[in-house]
Amino acid sequence: MGGKEEDRDPEMAESSDEEIAEASADPAPVKSLTAPDGGVWFVLEKASLEVAKVGKNYQLLNCDDHANFLRKHKRDPAQYRPDILHQALLAILDSPMNKAGKLKGLYVHTEKNVLIQINPHIRIPRTFKRFCGLMVQLLQKLVIRATNGPDKLMKVVKQPVTRHLPIGARRIGMSYSAPKVVQLKDYILTTKEDTPLVFVVGAMSHGKIEVDYIDDLVAVSAYPLSAMWAIARICNALETQWNIV
Numbered sequence: 001m002g003g004k005e006e007d008r009d010p011e012m013a014e015s016s017d018e019e020i021a022e023a024s025a026d027p028a029p030v031k032s033l034t035a036p037d038g039g040v041w042f043v044l045e046k047a048s049l050e051v052a053k054v055g056k057n058y059q060l061l062n063c064d065d066h067a068n069f070l071r072k073h074k075r076d077p078a079q080y081r082p083d084i085l086h087q088a089l090l091a092i093l094d095s096p097m098n099k100a101g102k103l104k105g106l107y108v109h110t111e112k113n114v115l116i117q118i119n120p121h122i123r124i125p126r127t128f129k130r131f132c133g134l135m136v137q138l139l140q141k142l143v144i145r146a147t148n149g150p151d152k153l154m155k156v157v158k159q160p161v162t163r164h165l166p167i168g169a170r171r172i173g174m175s176y177s178a179p180k181v182v183q184l185k186d187y188i189l190t191t192k193e194d195t196p197l198v199f200v201v202g203a204m205s206h207g208k209i210e211v212d213y214i215d216d217l218v219a220v221s222a223y224p225l226s227a228m229w230a231i232a233r234i235c236n237a238l239e240t241q242w243n244i245v
């Protein structure tokens with residue numbers, strides 16, 4: 001737990017013919033002195049990430065720019081919401097919890113069944129247009145390397161996601177329609193302090209996460225939240241628990 005990225009998943013250390021992308025790595029995060037060893041992993045499920053040739057270019061399909069194209073191909077534009085994934089990634093990666101070095105793993109599982117490993121040190125483009133450009137590159141080349149160093153920042157990896165998750169972790173699924181609503185800061189106290197925590201959050205607009213690898217399914221509010229807000233609740237609770245200010 002808490003080793004280098006290569007220690008946790010040898011796939012991140014493989015070399016391949018990767019494309020250099022417009023992404024860069026932040027400097028290694030400062031470790032929180034008060035944080036115990038554990039750490040947190042996120043899996044974002046049912047993410048809408050699909051590339052198609054629209055006109056002359058390959059583009060990331062989204063409901064705003066490609067509504068006519070999608071209808072023409074008998075698809076429901078409302079299902080094409082990569083903006084939800086963009087917001088969710090920014091919420092996780094920008095969190096004080098990540099800056100404190102507590103984010104140990106981040107995976108995106110797409111609606112089209114592609115599994116992507118994201119390096120917690122990535123600085124994701126802040127504008128949606130540039131995010132789309134980066135994701136098109138990733139889905140075509142299968143890897144994105146930093147412009148300012150040797151790090152692999154995003155990579156398509158083998159499934160299932162469970163082979164990338166730490167042994168002995170508590171895997172918690174998040175859903176508004178879960179049978180129990182919990183106060184997350186109290187709920188995480190029921191887990192031993194150094195147990196790795198895996199949170200599974202939906203990155204889609206409708207429906208709920210349907211996975212068979214979680215230990216528990218909880219709601220963290222009595223209201224339906226955006227993925228970004230559900231993630232904010234998780235980050236806040238963990239930052240309080242780990243005394244990250």
Ligand SMILES: C[S@@+](CC[C@H](N)C(=O)[O-])C[C@H]1O[C@@H](n2cnc3c(N)ncnc32)[C@H](O)[C@@H]1O
Nearest residue numbers: 174175176201202219220221223224225227230
């Ligand atoms: C926009 S919602 C998806 C819509 C779906 N109807 C739902 O609430 O599950 C995106 C994700 O945020 C999380 N989420 C939303 N509201 C939540 C709540 N009250 N408690 C826990 N997770 C929630 C879930 O993981 C959900 O898949």
